[in-house]
Amino acid sequence: MIIFRVFLLFFILITSVKANTIYDLIKIPNLEIYKINTTNNLRYLYATKPFRLGVNIKKNIHCFDSDKKTLDKKYKIISKNLNRYSSDFLKKINLKYIVLCENLSIAKINTAGIPNNLTRTLILDIKFNETYFERAIHHEVFHIINDSYKELFKENEWKNFNKENFKYSECSTCNNKWNLSLYLETKGFFSQYSKSTVSEDMAEVFSHLMFYQNEINNEDLIINKKIKFIKENISKIDDSFNF
């Protein structure tokens, strides 16, 4: 027992300090402040070195540092989009930290962003496909909203909007062939990616509402039900929210 205690104590004592405020706050290593005095109190951080994250030793989330020129360019785009969310709204949905890095992947599948409402963090891949980049920001913000308000965004209610024989895929990261292109004929879904899971479908609707704003003029009954659902539930979180 004494040997075990000595071993345990030694193990505790050799754990090196990550004397890093950012790491202490959001548990992501190798980050520095990019900008913290923003109008809606979002704090932008950037990777100074590649980092790996994960719940176990596999650490299957991977992202790389970027050059200053890319950071500066993408920060403008990201902040322009995220400034549409008020400080109050961001507080309600638990979003405070935006991590900027490039070539973000989870289980080796590239992704636009990884949200975590518990750490109030959204990791964004600033090298993500430019065609969808801005819309993807709102898509990822919706995941934070959804994770913070699971009770509002009921999946079974959503599933009933679709045709009876439709089934979502098992998961959104099961393959990397999902396409984000907008369908010309929607048939209940904005994109192929919408068909992956309920939460991705919701996020696609939300991101279209945010990105295309009033340009959506759809006669698709299913899409209209989904839009109504998203708008109603977002207004329950913040009745002053504007799409």
Place this chain on the structure above:
Amino acid sequence: MIKKIKISTSERIILVFITILAIFSLTSFLLIKEKCLFVKKYNPYNIQFDNPQNIAVLNADCGNVIIELYPSVSPNSVKRFKTLIRSGAYDETAFHRVIENKLIQAGDLEFGKRENLDYGKVGTGKSGLGTIKSELDAEFKYLRGHVGMARTFKMNTEDSQFFIILQDEPLFEGEYTPIGKVLYGIEVLEKVKFMPKFHIVPRPDFINYLKMLN
């Protein structure tokens, strides 16, 4: 017959040099060992305060740290802090988490006491009074010397542990409940024992006592 050899001038110089060096080394050793030698001592009873009812005095090995508490910023947290101070709960508790020139944390009343310090658990102890809510609504810039309530990774888990920062920490605003500021004696905290690259300080320094001025 023994011939007396006279010491030469150069030998005399070397002897004097070695003697001076020995004296210098010994003095330096003693000075370095006395870590509190150049720390200014503050007696709170010789200082005039605007709000003496909100002044707390933390006594550590190198002297007093005089802290002004901010009940108008964080009423519940300051109330909890004062309650624990008045009960003497913080006396003889370890500065269990010390990061050089950055942060110093203490106040684990369960596992951080001198008589039953538990290295395996220190930092996780509770006061027995339950947790309180984070108070983050007021705008508050965390600057060197500010005092805040520590919490777990989750909000609203503040209890008895507190920290004092030794450098400005802009990211702390809106994250940790501020409760006050060191007015005098931050040098005392800079002398608290730390261990480079280690989280927990083995054989840490302790708060001798923490009391309210009035």
